[in-house]
Amino acid sequence: MATPITASDPGHRESRAASSEPAISVSGLVKSFGDVRALDGIDFEVTPGTVLGLLGPNGAGKTTAVRVLTTLLRADAGSVRVAGLDAVRDATELRSQIGLAGQYAAVDENLTGHENLTMVGRLYGMRRREAKARGRELLGEFDLLEAADRPASTYSGGMRRRLDLAAALVAKPAVLFLDEPTTGLDPRSRLDLWATVEALVAVGTTVLLTTQYLDEADRLADRIAVIDRGRVIAAGSPDELKARVGGERLEVTLADGGASEAAIAALAQMSDEPPVAAGATIRLTVRRRGGALMDAVKRLGEAGLEVEDLELRRPTLDDVFLTLTGHAVEEVEKEQDA
Amino acid sequence: MSRLINDTLVVAERNLIRLPRSPDLLLAVTVQPVMFVLLFVYVFGGAINTPGYDDYKDFLLPGIVVQNIAFGGFLTALGLAEDMNKGLVDRFRSLPMARPAVLAGRTAADIVTNLFSIIVLLTTGLIIGFSFDASVVEILGGVLLLLVFGYAFSWVFALIGLLVSSPEAANSVGFIAVFPLTFISSAFVPVESMPSALQTVAEVNPFTVTVDAMRALWVGAPAGDAVWGAFAWSSVIFAVAAPLAVARYRRAASR
Numbered sequence: 001m002a003t004p005i006t007a008s009d010p011g012h013r014e015s016r017a018a019s020s021e022p023a024i025s026v027s028g029l030v031k032s033f034g035d036v037r038a039l040d041g042i043d044f045e046v047t048p049g050t051v052l053g054l055l056g057p058n059g060a061g062k063t064t065a066v067r068v069l070t071t072l073l074r075a076d077a078g079s080v081r082v083a084g085l086d087a088v089r090d091a092t093e094l095r096s097q098i099g100l101a102g103q104y105a106a107v108d109e110n111l112t113g114h115e116n117l118t119m120v121g122r123l124y125g126m127r128r129r130e131a132k133a134r135g136r137e138l139l140g141e142f143d144l145l146e147a148a149d150r151p152a153s154t155y156s157g158g159m160r161r162r163l164d165l166a167a168a169l170v171a172k173p174a175v176l177f178l179d180e181p182t183t184g185l186d187p188r189s190r191l192d193l194w195a196t197v198e199a200l201v202a203v204g205t206t207v208l209l210t211t212q213y214l215d216e217a218d219r220l221a222d223r224i225a226v227i228d229r230g231r232v233i234a235a236g237s238p239d240e241l242k243a244r245v246g247g248e249r250l251e252v253t254l255a256d257g258g259a260s261e262a263a264i265a266a267l268a269q270m271s272d273e274p275p276v277a278a279g280a281t282i283r284l285t286v287r288r289r290g291g292a293l294m295d296a297v298k299r300l301g302e303a304g305l306e307v308e309d310l311e312l313r314r315p316t317l318d319d320v321f322l323t324l325t326g327h328a329v330e331e332v333e334k335e336q337d338a
Numbered sequence: 339m340s341r342l343i344n345d346t347l348v349v350a351e352r353n354l355i356r357l358p359r360s361p362d363l364l365l366a367v368t369v370q371p372v373m374f375v376l377l378f379v380y381v382f383g384g385a386i387n388t389p390g391y392d393d394y395k396d397f398l399l400p401g402i403v404v405q406n407i408a409f410g411g412f413l414t415a416l417g418l419a420e421d422m423n424k425g426l427v428d429r430f431r432s433l434p435m436a437r438p439a440v441l442a443g444r445t446a447a448d449i450v451t452n453l454f455s456i457i458v459l460l461t462t463g464l465i466i467g468f469s470f471d472a473s474v475v476e477i478l479g480g481v482l483l484l485l486v487f488g489y490a491f492s493w494v495f496a497l498i499g500l501l502v503s504s505p506e507a508a509n510s511v512g513f514i515a516v517f518p519l520t521f522i523s524s525a526f527v528p529v530e531s532m533p534s535a536l537q538t539v540a541e542v543n544p545f546t547v548t549v550d551a552m553r554a555l556w557v558g559a560p561a562g563d564a565v566w567g568a569f570a571w572s573s574v575i576f577a578v579a580a581p582l583a584v585a586r587y588r589r590a591a592s593r
Binding site for chain 2 (some may be wrong): 070093095096102104106107108115119151
């Protein structure tokens with residue numbers, strides 16, 4: 001899949017993007033299901049040719065947002081424009097400008113890979129011959145040529161996901177929506193998919209992707225909108241978001257989990273905020289980077305505490321989420337599972 | 339309009355390509371109807387009295403063909419429920435295709451499989467000794483009626499497939515909704531042999547009307563208004579089920 005992607009056709013796109021209008025613009029989006037407000041007033045814009053990452057835990061409203069943006073759902077309030085088209089008034093025209101690949105590989109398992117892509121092409125309005133040729137081309141780009149004439153039921157999970165993404169690219173969409181594109185993928189397939197997205201963006205495609213993986217948003221997104229409980233709670237470039245949560249993180253793993261109180265007391269003076277303990281791991285934001293590791297070792301040694309591991313690192317998006325919402329991504333998921 | 343026709347044909351083709359690759363579904367449209375004909379003729383045939391017919395086969399075949407055709411729409415209920423579950427309906431709804439084409443194409447595919455079932459059943463019937471008492475025009479008229487009736491029921495099954503939560507549920511809901519209707523009719527036994535309450539149900543049952551029409555067309559039974567009545571029933575069933583199914587499809591948030 002490392003082959004260059006020819007999925008976009010800038011010439012055909014210019015006509016619409018020439019006005020330098022945002023590729024996606026969303027304002028005041030509200031959508032409720034019964035008593036649950038899945039979207040509670042969402043606003044954002046995406047510049048053509050860039051990637052916006054919608055980052056948030058399960059149930060934050062990411063998928064609902066994608067469904068509204070791709071005309072699968074109609075919002076209760078607010079407006080959506082994609083590729084300069086209104087999601088309600090110009091829905092059919094809008095659909096011809098977008099591609100959607102979802103969490104579940106939406107392919108017909110009883111059709112071959114080539115038949116799947118040909119069907120999608122013809123439903124985008126291509127002639128049979130044109131759709132077949134385009135299908136072949138995509139199967140080549142996604143390293144599926146050998147499996148082209150086998151039913152998709154014989155494909156591995158990674159292959160199905162590639163076929164699903166290929167189907168989303170059949171019509172060379174100006175705007176691509178990826179709903180949790182790497183959930184459930186093995187690490188190798190994940191890296192391949194990231195490379196594909198980067199290649200698409202390099203030739204001018206606008207991408208909106210949702211993810212609960214912070215490293216994924218960090219790697220792919222030009223801008224990130226953090227979503228929690230149907231609201232955008234922060235937006236900016238990955239660096240801007242990290243800057244908002246301040247200094248370096250010190251993470252100490254103790255040999256004895258029961259000694260965390262003593263360790264917190266020993267390290268408290270290194271930080272403006274009280275250290276946080278999770279089992280045998282203590283986390284704090286250090287005031288000064290210089291000498292922090294030595295200082296920590298000295299303090300813990302004086303307190304008679306045995307250290308198993310010690311790490312000083314730049315803040316990650318995990319820290320961003322923790323700072324912004326007061327809870328970690330994983331905790332939210334647990335709450336919802338309960 | 340040309341878009342609707344094109345997209346409907348694309349979806350119909352897709353559904354017909356996949357059928358031969360699903361052995362279980364293939365069995366359902368080939369072996370199962372033959373099995374029913376043989377079981378009814380040889381197990382019940384001797385015990386059921388059919389005044390006016392020398393042979394139970396001649397009474398049964400028009401009835402069992404109607405029952406089979408009504409169930410032909412099962413493929414639509416299963417197919418749609420599966421497409422909803424697997425996210426394919428989401429894919430279709432994100433494409434710039436004509437909206438009713440997913441349903442129209444799915445039900446159109448049933449016409450082809452129904453025609454295939456009719457040929458299988460008639461061949462079986464002729465082999466075991468069923469004999470027409472009809473002109474070529476009447477025989478073809480019967481086939482046409484079966485296809486129209488089957489098509490109308492495909493839309494009932496389309497609605498069922500969109501309302502339920504899984505292919506398995508589509509299977510049992512479809513079976514429970516349609517199976518009793520086919521039995522409380524003139525399909526397998528003369529209506530006169532039923533308790534009077536059931537007779538009332540059977541007489542207004544669209545299956546009875548359609549089965550009587552088939553007997554009029556294929557084995558020369560007195561027709562009355564049955565033939566026109568049967569076409570009218572099919573039209574009514576279609577006129578009610580199709581808009582409901584399309585409306586349901588528009589709203590369907592795929593799971």
